[in-house]
Amino acid sequence: MLNIVLFGPPGAGKGTQSQFLVERFGLVHLSTGDIFRRNIKEGTQLGQLAQKYMNEGKLVPDEVTINMLKAELEKISEPKGFIFDGFPRTEAQAQALENLLEAMNTAISAMIALEVPEDELKKRLADRAKTSGRADDADPAVIQKRIDVYNAETLPVKHYYEKIGKYRGINGVGTIEEVTKRLVEVINTLQ
Template structure:
C-alpha cells in the first residue's frame, strides 16, 4: 500500500495537492479534522470521549486520535493506500501511527513536505480568507500564530521521518501542476 504523509505549514497547498494525489493514486484521504467531525457528529464512543476532553478545555489524547485513525483504516478495505493530512502533528503521534501500521504489516511510504516561505504562506492564507469565510484566515496575528505553532510543535515530525529516510522536501511555490509533478516524482520514487 501507498501511505503518504503530506506535510507543510498552513497555506502550503496541502489541500490542493492532496486532492490531486487522491485522484492519481486512488488513495483514501485521512484527515483528523474530518474524523473528529464525523465522530462528534455521530456521537460515537470515540466521539463522546473526545468531546469530554474538549469540553474540559483539554487536548484530545493521542490514544483517542489514533483510535479514530485505526477505525478509518480498518473500514477502508480494498484501497491503494492513504494520504495523511494534518496528522501526525507530533513525534508521539508519528510513533503511534508507525506502531499501528506495523501491526497491520504496513508502513509510511514517504513524507512529502511542502516548503513555502513565511511571507508567501501569509499571502496565500489571506487570499483564501477572502473566499473561505474563515475568520482565522483573515487575521494577521492568528495567521502568524498558526505558522509559529507549526514551526515549533509540528516541524519535529519531519525530522522523525528524515531519520527513517522517508522525508522529501518539495518547493511549494509555483504553478499547481508543476508542484504536483514534483510530488508525483517523489511518490513514484518511494513506491
C-alpha cells in the same frame, strides 16, 4: 501499499494537493480533523470522549486519536494506500502511526513536505480568506499564531522522518500544476 504523510504549514496547499493525489494514485485521504468532526457529530464513543477533552480545553490524547484513525483504516477494504493529512503532529503520534500500520502489515512510504516560505504562506492565507470566507485566515495575528504553533509543535515531526530516512521535501511555491508535478515525481520514486 503507498502511504504518504502530506506535511506542511497552514497555507502550504496540502488540501488542494491531496485532491489531485487521491485521483491520480487512487489513495484514501484521511484528515484527522474531518474524522474528529464526524465522530463528534455522530456521537460515537470516541467522539464523545474527544469532545469531553475539548470542552475542558485539553488536547485530545494520542490514544483517542489513534483509535479513531484505526477505526477509519479498518473500514476500508483493499486500499491502494493512504494520504494522512493533519497527522501525525508529534513524534509520539508518528511512532504510534508506524505501530498501527505495522500491525496492518504496511508502513509509511514517505513524509512529503510542501516547503513554502513564511511570507508566501501569509499571502496565500490572506487570499484564501477573501475567496473561501474563512475568518481564521483574515486576521494577520491569527495567521502568525498558526504559523508559530506549526513551527514550535508540528515541525519537529519532520526530524523523526528524517531520522528514519522517509522525509522528502519539495518546493511548494509555484502554480498548483507545478507543485503537483513535483509531488508526482517524488511519489513515482517510492513505487
